[in-house]
Amino acid sequence: MNNSEKKRRNGEAEEENEEDVEDEGRDAWERTYTDERSWEALEEDESGLLQPIDNKAIYHSQYRRRLQSLSATSAASRIQKGLIRFLCVVVDLSKAAGEMDFKPSRMAVIAKHVETFIREFFDQNPLSQIGLVIIKDGVAQSLTELGGSPEAHIKALMVKLGCAGDSSLQNALELVHDTLHKIPSYGHREVLILYSALSTCDPGDIMETIQKCKKAKLRCSVIGLSAEMFVCKHLCQETGGSYMVALDEGHFKELLLEHAPPPPALAEFAIANLIKMGFPQRAAEGSIAICSCHREAKVGEGYICPRCKARVCELPTECRFCGLTLVSSPHLARSYHHLFPIEPFTEVSARQLELSRVASKTCFSCRESLLTPGTNKAGPCAACTKCKQYFCLDCDIYIHESLHNCPGCESRRITPAAASATMS
Amino acid sequence: MATLPSKPIADDVSLLVVLIDTNPFFWSTSSSSLNFHQFVSHVLVFLDLIVRLSQLNQIVVIATGHNTCDYIYDSSLDTDQVTGEGELPALYSFVLQRLEEFVNKDEKLGAKQDGLSEKRVSSLLSGSLSMALCYIQRVFRSGPLHPQPRILCLQGSPDGSEQYVSIMNAIFSAQRSMVPIDCCYVGSHNSAFLQQASYITGGVYVKPQHLEGLYQYLATVFAVDLHSRSFLQLPRPAGVDFRASCFCHKTTIDMGYVCSVCLSIFCKHHDKCSTCGSVFGKAQLDAASDRKRKASES
Numbered sequence: 261m262n263n264s265e266k267k268r269r270n271g272e273a274e275e276e277n278e279e280d281v282e283d284e285g286r287d288a289w290e291r292t293y294t295d296e297r298s299w300e301a302l303e304e305d306e307s308g309l310l311q312p313i314d315n316k317a318i319y320h321s322q323y324r325r326r327l328q329s330l331s332a333t334s335a336a337s338r339i340q341k342g343l344i345r346f347l348c349v350v351v352d353l354s355k356a357a358g359e360m361d362f363k364p365s366r367m368a369v370i371a372k373h374v375e376t377f378i379r380e381f382f383d384q385n386p387l388s389q390i391g392l393v394i395i396k397d398g399v400a401q402s403l404t405e406l407g408g409s410p411e412a413h414i415k416a417l418m419v420k421l422g423c424a425g426d427s428s429l430q431n432a433l434e435l436v437h438d439t440l441h442k443i444p445s446y447g448h449r450e451v452l453i454l455y456s457a458l459s460t461c462d463p464g465d466i467m468e469t470i471q472k473c474k475k476a477k478l479r480c481s482v483i484g485l486s487a488e489m490f491v492c493k494h495l496c497q498e499t500g501g502s503y504m505v506a507l508d509e510g511h512f513k514e515l516l517l518e519h520a521p522p523p524p525a526l527a528e529f530a531i532a533n534l535i536k537m538g539f540p541q542r543a544a545e546g547s548i549a550i551c552s553c554h555r556e557a558k559v560g561e562g563y564i565c566p567r568c569k570a571r572v573c574e575l576p577t578e579c580r581f582c583g584l585t586l587v588s589s590p591h592l593a594r595s596y597h598h599l600f601p602i603e604p605f606t607e608v609s610a611r612q613l614e615l616s617r618v619a620s621k622t623c624f625s626c627r628e629s630l631l632t633p634g635t636n637k638a639g640p641c642a643a644c645t646k647c648k649q650y651f652c653l654d655c656d657i658y659i660h661e662s663l664h665n666c667p668g669c670e671s672r673r674i675t676p677a678a679a680s681a682t683m684s
Numbered sequence: 685m686a687t688l689p690s691k692p693i694a695d696d697v698s699l700l701v702v703l704i705d706t707n708p709f710f711w712s713t714s715s716s717s718l719n720f721h722q723f724v725s726h727v728l729v730f731l732d733l734i735v736r737l738s739q740l741n742q743i744v745v746i747a748t749g750h751n752t753c754d755y756i757y758d759s760s761l762d763t764d765q766v767t768g769e770g771e772l773p774a775l776y777s778f779v780l781q782r783l784e785e786f787v788n789k790d791e792k793l794g795a796k797q798d799g800l801s802e803k804r805v806s807s808l809l810s811g812s813l814s815m816a817l818c819y820i821q822r823v824f825r826s827g828p829l830h831p832q833p834r835i836l837c838l839q840g841s842p843d844g845s846e847q848y849v850s851i852m853n854a855i856f857s858a859q860r861s862m863v864p865i866d867c868c869y870v871g872s873h874n875s876a877f878l879q880q881a882s883y884i885t886g887g888v889y890v891k892p893q894h895l896e897g898l899y900q901y902l903a904t905v906f907a908v909d910l911h912s913r914s915f916l917q918l919p920r921p922a923g924v925d926f927r928a929s930c931f932c933h934k935t936t937i938d939m940g941y942v943c944s945v946c947l948s949i950f951c952k953h954h955d956k957c958s959t960c961g962s963v964f965g966k967a968q969l970d971a972a973s974d975r976k977r978k979a980s981e982s
C-alpha cells in the first residue's frame with residue numbers, strides 16, 4: 261500500500277517533489293531544512309505569540325499564484341509550441357568528463373540525468389526525435405541516429421560510457437549540422453551540448469562552423485560542467501540557444517530538464533505544416549501476421565496501417581509500403597490540454613458560500629464537505645466560472661494540474677442536444 | 685488511517701467506482717437481449733457481491749446520463765445499510781430509487797433543450813469519469829492506508845466524439861494516478877474510447893457475447909481485487925481501436941491531417957490551423973511525395 265502511495269503520481273508538481281527526494285547532494289537532515297524553510301512561514305499575532313501554520317492554505321495560495329501567472333500568458337503564446345523537435349544531444353566524453361568534482365564522476369552524473377531527460381523529453385514531445393553524439397579523443401561520433409525510441413538511446417549511451425582524449429566543439433557541430441540540415445522544414449532543429457572540457461581542439465575555424473549552424477537554423481544550447489567559455493557563449497548567442505554552467509548536480513539536472521518542454525515556436529525556426537497521418541489500430545492479441553519492418557511472422561503486438569493494411573511493429577513510424585506517417589493517437593492527445601486549458605476557478609469566500617443557494621455544501625466532484633471540519637461553518641472553496649459549480653480546494657488543484665477537465669462542465673450539455681425526436 | 689483506526693486495510697480491499705450508463709437513447713433503441721431493467725438487476729447483484737466479498741470493500745455508483753451525471757450511491761456514507769446482516773434489499777431499493785430520480789432529472793434537462801440533432805445519442809462519459817477520478821483523489825488524500833481504487837464503466841451508448849479531448853485527459857490522469865479503468869461494453873459496436881482507456885490504464889475491456897449472462901461476466905472478470913487479478917486468465921483484448929476525432933467536425937477518423945505546431949487533427953486539408961492560427965507553408969514535402977507515391981501505385 262505504501263508502495264503504491266509512493267509510485268502514484270498526482271500531478272506534475274508532485275512529480276518534481278518526488279524526484280527532489282532522490283537528490284544525493286545533501287544529507288537528509290540538511291535537505292529538509294533547505295527545502296522547506298519552515299521557519300520563514302511562522303508568523304506572530306499582535307501579542308507576539310506564534311500562530312499555527314495553515315499548510316493547506318499556503319499550498320493552495322502558492323498553486324493559485326502559479327495558475328494565475330500561467331493563464332496571464334496569452335493563449336497564443338501558450339499554444340505556439342514547436343512540438344515536432346529534432347534534437348541532437350552532444351555528450352562530451354573527453355578526459356575532462358572523468359573528473360570527480362561531481363560524485364562519483366561528471367560522466368556518471370551526466371549519464372544518469374541524460375536518461376531521465378530522454379524519458380521526460382519523449383513524454384512531453386511525442387512526435388519528436390533525438391539523436392546522440394559523443395565527443396571523444398578529439399573526434400565526434402554519432403551514437404544513435406535520430407529516432408523516437410527512448411530505450412534505444414539510453415542503451416547506446418550506457419554501452420559507450422567511458423572518457424578519453426581531448427574535446428572538439430567544431431567536429432561535434434559539423435556532425436550535428438550534417439545530421440540536422442536534412443530534416444523536414446516543419447521540424448525544429450536543436451542541439452544540446454553537455455560540455456565538460458575547458459578547451460576545444462579544432463581542425464579549422466570554429467567561427468565559420470558557428471555561422472554555418474546559424475544559417476541552417478540550428479538552435480544550439482550548451483550546459484557547461486566546469487566554467488564559462490567564450491566560444492560556447494558565442495555559439496549560443498549566435499544561434500538563439502541558452503548557455504548555462506551547472507553549479508552542482510541538482511543544478512545540472514534542473515538545467516537539463518529545462519530543455520524537455522517544447523520551446524516557443526519562433527516562426528523563423530520552422531514552418532508550420534499540415535502533415536498527413538494515419539492512426540493505426542492495434543492488432544488483436546494472438547493474431548499472426550508478417551510485419552513490414554522486420555519481414556518476420558509475428559504473433560500479436562502490432563499495428564495495422566489504415567491505408568494499405570500493412571502490419572508494423574512500432575509507432576511512430578512511416579509505412580514502408582504507402583509512405584503514410586503512422587502515429588498512435590493517444591500520443592498526440594497527451595498535449596491537448598495545452599490547447600484547451602480550463603480557466604482558473606474563482607475563489608469563493610466562506611461568507612459567499614454561506615449565502616449561496618448550494619444546499620448540500622459539498623464539493624461537486626468529490627463530495628467532500630465544504631464546511632470546516634469540526635464546525636458547521638463554511639470554509640473556503642472555488643467555483644468554476646462556466647458551470648458555477650463549487651469545488652473543494654484539493655479538487656481545484658487536481659483539476660487544473662492533472663485532470664485538465666472541469667467535472668461540472670463535462671456533466672452538462674452546452675449545445676442543444678437531441679430531444680424528443682428519437683424518444684418513444 | 686485517521687478515518688478507520690480499528691480496521692487495518694490489506695491490499696485486497698477495493699474501492700470500486702461503477703459508472704452506469706443510463707442514456708435513454710441507447711436503452712430505448714437497443715434491440716439487444718438486455719433491457720435497462722434487466723441490466724440494472726444484473727448490476728445490483730454484482731454490487732451486492734462486491735460488498736459481500738469483503739466488508740471493507742467500498743463501492744461508489746455514478747450515473748452517466750445523456751444530459752447530466754450524478755452520484756447515486758456511496759457505501760462509505762451509509763455503512764449500516766450495507767454491512768447489516770440480511771438488510772441487502774435496502775441497498776437494492778435505495779440504488780433503484782436514486783437511479784429512477786436521476787433518470788427523471790436527466791429527461792427533464794433534455795426536454796428543456798429543444799434544438800434537435802438526432803445524431804447525438806452519446807452519454808456524458810467524460811463527466812462521470814472526471815467525477816470518479818476526483819473522488820478517488822479524495823480517497824488517496826485520506827491517508828496512506830486506503831482501499832485500492834478502480835473504475836468500472838458499464839457503457840452501452842456509442843462514443844461521443846465531441847468528448848474526445850476530455851476523455852483522453854481523464855485517461856491520462858488515471859494513468860498517472862495508477863487507477864485502472866475497466867470497461868464492460870454492452871452496446872452493439874466496440875467503443876474506441878473505452879478500448880483506449882483500458883489499454884492505457886492497464887484495465888480490462890470486455891464486450892460480452894451473451895448479454896443475458898451479464899452477471900457472469902461481471903462476477904468472473906470484475907469482482908476480484910487488483911492483487912488477485914494477476915492470477916486470473918483474463919480475456920485478451922481483440923485489438924484496440926486507436927482512431928481519433930477530428931477537431932473540425934468531431935467525427936472519428938483513422939487518417940487525417942495534423943498541425944505540426946499544435947498537433948490538432950483535421951479530416952480535411954486547411955490553409956490555416958483553427959486551433960493555433962498557424963498558416964501552413966507551401967512546402968508540403970510529405971504530402972507531395974505522398975501524392976506522388978500514390979499516383980505511381982495506381
Ligand SMILES: [Zn+2]
Pocket residue numbers: 551552553554555556572573574
Ligand atoms: Zn517488425
Ligand SMILES: [Zn+2]
Pocket residue numbers: 565566567568569570579580581582583584
Ligand atoms: Zn500503409
Ligand SMILES: [Zn+2]
Pocket residue numbers: 623624625626627628651652653654655656818
Ligand atoms: Zn472535491
Ligand SMILES: [Zn+2]
Pocket residue numbers: 644645646647648649666667668669670
Ligand atoms: Zn465548470
Ligand SMILES: [Zn+2]
Pocket residue numbers: 930931932933934935950951952
Ligand atoms: Zn473534420
Ligand SMILES: [Zn+2]
Pocket residue numbers: 943944945946947948957958959960961962
Ligand atoms: Zn495548429
